[in-house]
Amino acid sequence: xxxxxGPMSLTLLTWNVNGLNExxxxxxxxxxxxxxxxxxxxxxxxxxxxxxxxxxxxxxLGVEFINSEVNKKRGLVIYVKEKLEPKLIYKDEEGxxxxxxxxxxxxxxxxxxxxxxxTNQIEFYRKLEQVxxxxxxxxxxxxxxxxxxxxxxxxxxxxxxxxxxxxxxxTFDDLQENxxxxxxxxxxxxxxxxxxxxxxxxLGVS
Numbered sequence: 001x002x003x004x005x006g007p008m009s010l011t012l013l014t015w016n017v018n019g020l021n022e023x024x025x026x027x028x029x030x031x032x033x034x035x036x037x038x039x040x041x042x043x044x045x046x047x048x049x050x051x052x053x054x055x056x057x058x059x060x061l062g063v064e065f066i067n068s069e070v071n072k073k074r075g076l077v078i079y080v081k082e083k084l085e086p087k088l089i090y091k092d093e094e095g096x097x098x099x100x101x102x103x104x105x106x107x108x109x110x111x112x113x114x115x116x117x118x119t120n121q122i123e124f125y126r127k128l129e130q131v132x133x134x135x136x137x138x139x140x141x142x143x144x145x146x147x148x149x150x151x152x153x154x155x156x157x158x159x160x161x162x163x164x165x166x167x168x169x170x171t172f173d174d175l176q177e178n179x180x181x182x183x184x185x186x187x188x189x190x191x192x193x194x195x196x197x198x199x200x201x202x203l204g205v206s
Contacts, residue, residue: 010104011038014113014143017049021072023111033061039081040102042113044145046075062086069095076113086170089135096124097131101138110135114130114144121148125171142181146172150183 013036020026020043033041041061048056049067057064062079064085069075076094080086089110090099099112112132113173117124130139148168175181 007174010040011036012110012111012141012143013038014042014044016044016087016115018045018146019031020077020171021048021052023055025053026058030058030061034077039084039104040100040111041079042077042098042143043077043079043113043115044115046077048075048077049073056109062124065091065098065100067095067098073196076115078111078113080111090131097128099131099135101136108136110136110138110142111141111143114142114146116145116147120148122169122171124168125175129171129175129178132175140179140181151187152178 013033015029015033017025017029020029029043046056046066046067046068048066049072049170050070052070053066056066056068056077058079062081064078065078065086065088067076076095076098076100078086078100080100083105084102086100086102088099089101090097090112092098096115096117097112098114099110102109102111110132112135114128132142146168148166150168150172
């Protein structure tokens with residue numbers, strides 16, 4: 001997914017890569033990302049252990065910001081073009097939240113990438129709201145893998161919807177309201193259905 005705004009566009013991409021330990025896979029993903037020519041790239045589920053985090057350094061993609069766990073699970077990396085003067089503003093201990101600040105057209109923007117858990121989401125989004133509230137007060141972009149959908153009736157296929165699974169918790173709704181966040185894709189596409197995840201277990205998409 002990428003987002004473009006303003007006359008001099010700022011392009012952001014988010015991608016759950018489901019592992020970046022294999023060199024061949026990293027090379028394929030690098031090729032795709034370089035063709036996209038994005039200013040900010042946020043990858044979730046790198047699965048790269050902290051002691052091997054150097055393999056995520058890729059100056060062709062931008063300045064790297066890495067949040068890796070001790071073990072090969074979870075993990076985030078953000079690549080930012082150097083012209084945006086990026087700096088690290090937040091990193092949790094679990095490889096689930098990573099934030100950088102960029103400067104675009106003289107304006108500071110906080111970009112926070114997340115990889116939400118499948119369980120304990122209520123507590124995760126409560127913690128995330130607190131993290132975001134404690135950042136410097138600039139424009140905010142939150143993106144990544146939410147591991148759920150805000151509106152199942154339009155964000156999920158018929159088969160999955162009947163099972164009523166995957167709706168984000170009330171703490172996500174509270175976060176969105178309290179920080180005045182807008183789902184920019186849904187704002188621009190109020191009725192369109194477009195899916196990025198297929199569940200073999202439930203034979204549905206979301």
